[in-house]
Amino acid sequence: MLNEVDVAFYKRRIGEILNEGRRTEWQQQFLADISRKLNRYGPRTRLSDKQVAILKRLTQSPVNHPTLETVTNQTNESKPQPASSAVVPFKKAYVVSARTYRPARIRNPLRPPRLFRRYGIGRTSSAVKGWMAIPLVAILMVFGLINAFTRGTPTTVESAETSLSAVTGTQLNPKGPGKARFTITDGDTIRLNDGTPVRLVGFNTPEKFEPRCSAEAALGNRASARLKELVAGARTTEVALVQCACKPGTEGTKKCNYGRSCGTLSVDGRDVGQTLIAEGLAVSFVCGATRCPPTPRPWCG
Template structure:
């Protein structure tokens, strides 16, 4: 199919970095699930090889792109094209300065650490006044059960999500990283990609261990889309160190503390 379309001289467009990252992950998931037909598997395998070879230089026709979106259940949302469509160059935004504005006495690094400190303080206060809160630093969340994930490998989906070898998606608790699939701004998209790559570096640097923990959901909703979008919850450690604490210390994540049955609004300070 690909050879036929390309031979006809169909004009396509190149994929953005976010689209390349997304389709690589989703094609792998769909092929692993084993539900695709023979034709769909041949098409997805050809797309996987082409994207793997050319990366952001991959050029697809609109028909190929529509088919790829349909098979990977990707919505044709502008969020997947933030890096290529209707965006002013970042250097133009940086050149703008409001007139007569006094220069801040604090560096960006100091501001980031101040934001993290405020969020950590808010989480601690919530823990003191909410009896069912789960601490995110210093001790493990309740209901730890490592038997389900024992001996399994996993792959990194993004900065705070992994997928076990049996296909179980696991949301890592205690922190939140920038979104790379549905970012609210260019800066969040770039930081989301950096957080994902940094998590892969941490995982490859030492001995890993994944422990399952109870998700902060209402009773009776466990295992459904109403509970953490159907994902399990867990803690990932590398050489005994929670990866969330490392990403927070490197300003690639912020603390995110939940109660036993609910969570506060997800912190996403990267576009403010």
């Protein structure tokens, strides 16, 4: 153990040596480490035999200096073993700074050996991870396509695949049998994909928006729902625009059919008006060339 005189001597001597700057880099580092321990622990500083030998050698001076005792393992506390006074020859390879003492780390048993890690086995680089993601994306795309095909043709009117034409008197699915794109307003009115309202001719269904009685309102809702069922379950739908029965020069204005266009709607080759009339959800309503008779509304008695 050190006493206060020993600590003061070695602290002073180490300071002188470091100020001289004549020692090698590792010697200065060793003395600096010992100085920090002395400043921190004072007389309670514990040094090994090797550290004591190196310290004595580096701090030799012409004047006498106190004897530094070393701490050794003692099997019997009542009979302490005397410290060895022999100077251990210095070898650079065996000098260990106090700062290098670290607790032993426990190796992860799941971590691959160093030999495999040196050659890249057991770890995956960012580039490899990027390439591994490509097959995963491809698989997801294939499953998405399979799912799309297995769902079949869309049955909603809004997602049909045939383009429309706004030319009066022409069919609106020129590409052949398919589904025209439109939405259903009520039992006898639809709206084309471009926003054009079309009044279906040849029949009249009960009003569901401005009914005259509750019976007409209920029947109007049934007619609208039935038209949606016919279109949704059809293989093909065809819309054809026709000339409205209006006075010349009023086509497309509020004075002609409330600004609506006129047309027919066929489901699987049959006019929807015929189906609704046969099921009691509509009545026949045929107009002339330039005018129509009074609208039939027999649902309120």
